[in-house]
Amino acid sequence: MPNTPLLDTVNIPADMRGFDIPQLKQLADEVRAETIDAVSETGGHLGAGLGVVELTVALHHLLETPKDILIWDVGHQCYPHKILTGRRDRIRTLRQGGGLSGFTKRSESEYDPFGAAHASTSISAGLGFAAARDQQGENNKVVAVIGDGSITAGMAYEAMNNAIEATDGQFMVILNDNDMSIAPPVGAMSAYLAKQVSGDAYQRVRNIGKKFVDHMPRPFRETARKAEEYARGMVVGGTFFEELGFYYIGPIDGHDLTHLVPILQNALKITDKPVLVHVVTQKGKGYAPAENSADKYHGVVKFDVESGKQAKAISNAPSYTKVFGTELIKHAANDPRIVGITAAMPSGTGIDLFGQAYPDRVYDVGIAEQHAVTFAAGMAADGMKPFCAIYSTFLQRGYDQVVHDVAIQSLPVRFAMDRAGLVGSDGSTHAGSFDIGFMGALPGMVLMAAADEAELAAMIATSLEIDDRPSAFRYPRGDGVGVDIPELAKPLEIGKGRIVKEGTKVAILSLGTRLQESLKAADMLEQAGISTTIADARFAKPLDEDMILRLAREHEVLITVEEGAMGGFGAFVLQMLAEKGALDRGLKIRTMHLPDIFQDHNSPMAMYDEAGLNAKHIAAKAIEALG
Ligand SMILES: Cc1ncc(C[n+]2csc(CCOP(=O)(O)OP(=O)(O)O)c2C)c(N)n1
Ligand SMILES: CC(=O)[C@@H](O)[C@H](O)COP(=O)(O)O
Numbered sequence: 001m002p003n004t005p006l007l008d009t010v011n012i013p014a015d016m017r018g019f020d021i022p023q024l025k026q027l028a029d030e031v032r033a034e035t036i037d038a039v040s041e042t043g044g045h046l047g048a049g050l051g052v053v054e055l056t057v058a059l060h061h062l063l064e065t066p067k068d069i070l071i072w073d074v075g076h077q078c079y080p081h082k083i084l085t086g087r088r089d090r091i092r093t094l095r096q097g098g099g100l101s102g103f104t105k106r107s108e109s110e111y112d113p114f115g116a117a118h119a120s121t122s123i124s125a126g127l128g129f130a131a132a133r134d135q136q137g138e139n140n141k142v143v144a145v146i147g148d149g150s151i152t153a154g155m156a157y158e159a160m161n162n163a164i165e166a167t168d169g170q171f172m173v174i175l176n177d178n179d180m181s182i183a184p185p186v187g188a189m190s191a192y193l194a195k196q197v198s199g200d201a202y203q204r205v206r207n208i209g210k211k212f213v214d215h216m217p218r219p220f221r222e223t224a225r226k227a228e229e230y231a232r233g234m235v236v237g238g239t240f241f242e243e244l245g246f247y248y249i250g251p252i253d254g255h256d257l258t259h260l261v262p263i264l265q266n267a268l269k270i271t272d273k274p275v276l277v278h279v280v281t282q283k284g285k286g287y288a289p290a291e292n293s294a295d296k297y298h299g300v301v302k303f304d305v306e307s308g309k310q311a312k313a314i315s316n317a318p319s320y321t322k323v324f325g326t327e328l329i330k331h332a333a334n335d336p337r338i339v340g341i342t343a344a345m346p347s348g349t350g351i352d353l354f355g356q357a358y359p360d361r362v363y364d365v366g367i368a369e370q371h372a373v374t375f376a377a378g379m380a381a382d383g384m385k386p387f388c389a390i391y392s393t394f395l396q397r398g399y400d401q402v403v404h405d406v407a408i409q410s411l412p413v414r415f416a417m418d419r420a421g422l423v424g425s426d427g428s429t430h431a432g433s434f435d436i437g438f439m440g441a442l443p444g445m446v447l448m449a450a451a452d453e454a455e456l457a458a459m460i461a462t463s464l465e466i467d468d469r470p471s472a473f474r475y476p477r478g479d480g481v482g483v484d485i486p487e488l489a490k491p492l493e494i495g496k497g498r499i500v501k502e503g504t505k506v507a508i509l510s511l512g513t514r515l516q517e518s519l520k521a522a523d524m525l526e527q528a529g530i531s532t533t534i535a536d537a538r539f540a541k542p543l544d545e546d547m548i549l550r551l552a553r554e555h556e557v558l559i560t561v562e563e564g565a566m567g568g569f570g571a572f573v574l575q576m577l578a579e580k581g582a583l584d585r586g587l588k589i590r591t592m593h594l595p596d597i598f599q600d601h602n603s604p605m606a607m608y609d610e611a612g613l614n615a616k617h618i619a620a621k622a623i624e625a626l627g
């Protein structure tokens with residue numbers, strides 16, 4: 001007889017606190033099936049969530065959330081958590097416009113005490129909650145769950161280093177070790193963790209855990225001190241974390257609820273020191289297509305549950321990412337000083353292609369953008385030509401390094417800023433909104449934005465020639481527009497834009513891939529009898545002053561368009577025109593940029609619509625300015 005489905009019939013998470021292990025196992029199976037089914041309809045991050053189903057169930061069984069604080073690092077593994085915390089009815093709206101976020105989000109639920117999406121923040125945030133609890137004389141528990149990939153980042157160590165001093169109460173870090181980042185994990189910490197798991201210690205703990213469970217009084221009535229002794233009985237090795245002041249417990253099997261629940265239950269009673277529980281899981285667990293794929297279905301589009309086959313969109317144009325990877329390979333054939341650097345995003349940035357061609361000239365430094373930038377600076381200082389390929393949003397984390405280690409020393413690091421502009425379903429945390437402002441503010445920086453894939457190829461060639469200062473080029477997520485790319489792209493003249501279409505009344509000055517929308521806007525305006533010039537600025541820094549001053553002189557209206565926040569290209573143009581007195585003669589100027597809000601996730605088209613940056617908005621802006 002099949003059991004009555006729990007998800008449909010009980011009040012979760014309240015009722016699951018009283019579940020026994022068989023009920024928890026049944027619930028985990030249901031949550032796993034629900035997660036797979038939902039993501040098959042929405043797309044999203046699947047493998048990470050499947051790997052933490054049992055852990056999620058165990059934690060919501062043991063903790064009194066939302067009073068107890070549960071923080072998920074990155075948050076891409078939180079779909080099971082959402083299913084268990086009152087959002088099951090909306091789980092098929094994940095990452096869709098108006099629907100649930102693909103990450104934890106404070107505004108979405110009281111069960112998400114801290115928002116995330118960028119990696120490695122959970123220990124710091126959790127420690128903050130623990131310290132706040134201590135200050136306020138409360139006694140809730142705090143748990144931070146961090147992956148083996150995310151624990152490669154400096155921030156995680158800064159937090160662990162501080163843990164013993166920041167709180168004198170309960171604080172637990174769960175290290176969810178699935179031996180995967182998005183790509184296979186890298187670095188010495190990964191090797192260290194693998195050693196912990198592969199040693200006979202892991203087996204021994206499993207056996208101890210079994211005995212422990214068999215003898216555990218139910219309900220558990222021991223004192224906190226006794227509980228600590230039990231938990232300490234699980235401690236094997238772990239000297240690294242012990243040295244940082246943590247009790248280290250593990251490694252333990254993160255899928256076996258009979259072990260996981262009592263060990264976590266006891267470890268949660270430890271209050272004299274922070275605790276790190278090392279849990280071993282499998283990314284993609286319980287869904288064969290995910291388990292068997294190279295990336296464990298880290299991120300997927302809609303798919304067929306039966307076969308696991310993903311619905312790939314067909315495009316005639318290569319992605320910008322692929323163009324970056326292939327162009328770099330071409331140049332590298334002629335220049336042995338070219339190297340590629342990624343911070344744990346080899347496939348996302350196209351550095352994987354470069355690595356296949358030149359395995360000895362590629363560096364995956366882990367989720368360590370700050371290190372990636374200064375590492376690149378060091379290489380550049382010694383005569384190499386590093387291409388540091390980092391998503392615009394993640395480069396924010398390495399900004400001081402860009403300023404202090406690269407720009408002030410005028411080192412020729414080349415920044416390939418992928419995912420510039422709005423990215424769609426990942427939402428505001430991943431939007432590449434700010435790089436024009438923050439890179440363009442730096443003295444000496446050469447900052448370019450590609451309008452199409454051929455322009456990207458030309459900008460890569462340009463940055464290769466810039467050997468006395470840093471340069472950066474930005475390009476969006478997704479496919480190019482289908483233009484031809486020359487066999488070997490030629491460098492651009494630095495600080496020179498191009499006129500794409502000549503007109504007389506309105507000038508639209510575009511930076512980046514809004515050029516296509518600007519051209520469509522020009523068609524609309526021409527149909528309304530308004531002669532329109534379209535210019536592609538190419539450079540946000542240095543600006544093509546001659547071209548822009550001519551546009552200002554010869555047109556009644558000048559509109560700048562960019563896929564970036566205010567304080568970026570439009571502001572640079574305005575400042576330059578003001579400085580040159582070009583605003584004193586009655587020019588009607590408008591700057592079109594992303595709105596001054598953090599936009600929620602949606603399709604990129606819908607987000608640009610909301611931002612007012614599609615063709616119809618550009619045309620309307622010109623008509624409004626003409627009056
Ligand atoms: C600062 C930052 N850099 C890069 C990323 C992209 N990213 C998201 S998840 C992930 C891998 C995380 O690995 P791990 O913590 O082990 O979690 P798993 O997916 O294995 O569960 C990476 C690199 C990010 N979210 N934040
Ligand atoms: C969670 C995370 O940060 C990444 O998985 C990100 O969602 C990848 O984005 P792309 O799909 O644009 O590579």
Ligand SMILES: [Mg+2]
Nearest residue numbers: 147148149180
């Ligand atoms: Mg991992």
